[in-house]
Amino acid sequence: MPIRHGISPQRKGPFLTDVEEIRRRARQHIENGAVTPDYQGDLETVLRVLNEALATELVCVLRYKRHHYTAKGIHSQPVAAEFLEHAQEEQRHADQIAERITQLGGEPNFNPEGLLTRSHSEYVEGETLLEMIREDLIAERVAIESYTEIIRYLGDTDPTSKRMMEEILANEEEHAEEMKTLLETIGKEERQRERRG
Ligand SMILES: [Fe+2]
Ligand SMILES: [Fe+2]
Secondary structure, three states, X not given: OXXXXXXXXXXXXXXXXXHHHHHHHHHHOHHHOOOXXXXXXXXXXXXXXXXXXXXXXXXXXXXXXXXXXXXXXXXXXXXXXXXXXXXXXXXXXXXXXHXXXXXXXXXXXXOOOOHHHHOOOOOOOOOOHHHHHHHHHHXXXXXXXXXXXXXXXXXXXXXXXXXXXXXXXXXXXXXXXXHHHHHHHHHHHHHHHHHHO
């Protein structure tokens, strides 16, 4: 006889705790990995959306790496170091997302073909340090907007994916803030240098 807590069998509320039933279903669907019959998400859409987030992160890794290696000029060293740090953090985000896609029984898409189409952010190289920072700020703002959208879409249907995207979003907000500060300080310093001639 299964153990039921609090709720009568007729009224199957969302918090029904039927330990044996849950265990039985978990065993039965063991091949589905982290996706249990209680999974509320539209799996196909969730996987597609997560793969787009993965593509976004991969494009961000490539753009920050490019900027790291090509940053030149008087202010370049600390900025180049910041670019590298961001590239590493975007890589970590990509890994987290790929891991979650796999947990959900999907396949993380690392195919370079179509990467830019799947990605929400763009790959812009930029000529000067200021252009690079500006492009990175734009890309971060795009990521912030699209991740906010993804989090809203996930709602309560997939709390684990949602929590992961919220953590990543918080990190993108820090990135944007850092790029904004750099844009202001470097922009100001360059204007002063121009004035001095
Ligand atoms: Fe990221
Ligand atoms: Fe970022």
